[in-house]
Amino acid sequence: MARFEMHDAGFGTMGTMAQADMFVELGMMYATGRDCEVDQVAAHKWFNIAAIKGSARAAELRSEISASMSKTDLARALREAREWMTMH
Numbered sequence: 001m002a003r004f005e006m007h008d009a010g011f012g013t014m015g016t017m018a019q020a021d022m023f024v025e026l027g028m029m030y031a032t033g034r035d036c037e038v039d040q041v042a043a044h045k046w047f048n049i050a051a052i053k054g055s056a057r058a059a060e061l062r063s064e065i066s067a068s069m070s071k072t073d074l075a076r077a078l079r080e081a082r083e084w085m086t087m088h
Contacts, residue, residue, distance in 0.1 A: 023050035024058045044077035
């Protein structure tokens, strides 16, 4: 399964809301299966990161998708988001 990760050198210079909007779009891509397979864990991860960056929309989408996730998948998504935030 394809995964899109942010490793661009200029990434850190973007505004926080621009970053949040990008992460919302990544979450939507995984939630809807646009150009990839549906992956609720990845969608939750990116919505969570966008919410941390200040996106109220991402917080709502994260809440919606978490309602249909197992506890195991939810824990995995939270762990992946935490690991990504630690590394970036």
